[in-house]
Amino acid sequence: MDTCAQLVILTLAAGTPLVFAALGELVVEKAGVLNLGVEGMMLTGAVASFIVTADTHSPWLGVGAGALAGAALSLVFAVIALTLLANQVATGLALSLFGVGLSAFVGRGYISVVIEGIKPLSIPGLSDAAIVGRLLFGHNPMVYLSLALFVAVQWFLHRTRTGLVLRAVGESPASAHAIGHRVIALRYAAVLFGGACAGLGGAYMAVAYTPSWAEGMTAGRGWIALALLVFATWKPWRVLAGAYLFGGVTLAQFQAQAAGVAIPSQLLAMLPYVATIVVLAIISRDATTIRLNAPASLGRPFHPE
Amino acid sequence: MSAAAIPPEVRMRPRLALRGITKAYPGVVANDRIDLDVLPGEIHAVLGENGAGKSTLMKIIYGVVKPDAGTMQWEGQAVRIASPAQARRLGLGMVFQHFSLFETLTVAENIALALDAAEAGSGLPAKIRDVSRRYGLTLDPARLVHAMSVGERQRVEIVRCLLQAPRVLIMDEPTSVLTPQAVLRLFDTLRRLADEGCSILYISHKLDEIRALCHRATVLRAGRVTGECDPRRETAAALARMMIGAELPHPRHRPPVAGAPALVVDGLDLRPDDPFGTTLRSVSLTLRAGEIVGIAGVSGNGQRELLAALSGERRVARRNAVVLCGTAAGRLGAAQRRSLGLAFVPEERLGRGAVPEMSLADNALLTARHRGLVSHGLIRADAARSRAAEIIASWNVKTAGPEAAARSLSGGNLQKFIVGREILQGPRVLIAAQPTWGVDVGASAQIRQALIDLRDAGVAVLVVSEELEELIETCDRLAVIAQGRLSPARPVAETNAEEIGLLMAGSAATPERTAAARRP
């Protein structure tokens, strides 16, 4: 029974970086902007949070720094792609490469540093009591933060006026402009939000999940977050499910490696990525769903005339 | 407040005054030093051929396009309208010629987007129903726009504008796809708005409408103001003369010589892809070589589905349900049907009829692959360009040239280009949906004449349109589509506008009922 609760907790923990990064990018793409720099922003967020935590001994300050660093990097993207109207794909790719290099460079001196990270909750009498108690109260605080983010994004997109405008901008920026909405300003806000979320995802890995710093420690999760969106047809629920599926298979794969299964570890390490994409691709074959949820103007520059 | 209650000096001061507005695009001067006064409470028509610069001028007023030169005054004060948001704050509302709706959103969401946050609260669906009922523009606020026909979308645009309670209302061809009854009701609405003091700028190619509705008309030709008149005192022919600078040609009709069946639809049943679409129920139709058959009907009664099934965009299960030039074509795709000799002018010109971002030459290539524009899989760019140039020249399309992007053309000019492209394929069967939508009187006459000439050359022509007058003028036989059922086609000589109008109107009242019945 106990291992069962433990498995759920570990699955959620492994999927949470994707939840942060993919939900942020969801908002960006819903506004019609394709920022491929998620991996770079995650790593930048990770290194910033780690350094601040190591220097101030406050992991929550570190998390804040991670979000800020992600947002700062995304601002570079926004200026180049939204104001200077450069190609979004090229700009995003460059941003990823830049983020990877920058984080490795800045983090040189911190590779074997040990920090006191954010620990899973432990509320006496609740978190350790029955299985329900552990399932409800035994997660890392940042896992709760990611769930709050999920609720907030879902609510924002479908319940608020600004969310409605954002979806409209993503479908047709020209029409949105024609009826008087500020397309570029909204896209800036979305990109910054996405950057902050990617930064949070990285920070979670560096100060809560592992806690440690290693070059390229996000291991392609930024890219998976991007793929996740497409296969989840830009629906927050499916993004969440996909992220936890990824987490679950990651976990299973670790267990298999530990148990010494006779499959090359490289193949096992591939498994979470393949499984997530295959499952989501099968779920989302429906053309109408794609048509109704995919932001039609994705990646296309818009210039108000 | 009625018109009489407004003091004369207020009535006389223009609410909106334009001076020397100029806007040039590469290759054309769309607006050339235009002066225009709009008085409070007047319905002011802006007349002109396709490409005369009407839409451009309206977009400048609404802040969508920035003029190169010129000034604007609002209630006597100089203003620079830099964005649509500012225009809306001043009290300007606009119904766009090319719709500015969001397909993946519902009607209510689309309307909420154009209102202030305060007005767009939870009471909005009720308000929409209220306004649409009051003005006779039936709408279901919960429907998704992507499943709607052009006519229905236009209703959304109009209702959206009316809800903003504008002080100057710009309507760029609002009635081009409304039913005659809906047009009359809209006119009542507009007259009432004008009596309440709202000024209306009205663009239409339907001269009879302008004569019935407008107090004043400004005529544009090639970007310049060439005249002003009181349309109530002019004949339609005189207005047309002012616009095109020449007499309107009359269509020549020869008695039809119908030949072998070219397109046979037999008991076609089709469920729509879309949950809101119309189900086609045993639609049967025989179209012979050398005749023009018209399908009349209020949009949203299955035209969209029928056209998709005929063009090959939708395949049908039974091969024999659609027989094209003797070949069972039910399961063939659009390209295969085209190679059998089908040409198709779709209802939406941007998106379905042409790729907006691509040049005219590339657009000409798209449906004419088998006509020497492609060899061994490679594009013959010069052939495509000369093909586009040929269409431009023979149809008098106003554009910078074959390299211009399709989206840069004015609405009517793009329509002429698409019709010209399809006719130049040398088809055996031509299907045209709303062929003269948004096309000026001169060009409409040209398009109708071209359809008649095609018929005389032995081509089978099917025209699907909401414009009864047009159908009666061009067609040999007429059928009415209502709720997915098609009436038998009858010779035009044996029927009349009232009878057909009643059949159409009978169906016009029903969509609401069926929608209500469908709701669980």
Ligand SMILES: Nc1ncnc2c1ncn2[C@@H]1O[C@H](COP(=O)(O)OP(=O)(O)OP(=O)(O)O)[C@@H](O)[C@H]1O
């Ligand atoms: N964005 C653009 N780029 C280039 N040329 C343009 C653009 N918009 C309009 N034009 C050109 O300006 C001219 C005027 O176009 P406009 O749309 O104002 O005509 P219109 O009077 O509204 O015609 P219609 O009755 O066909 O709608 C046309 O020749 C058109 O090709």
Ligand SMILES: [Mg+2]
């Ligand atoms: Mg126009």
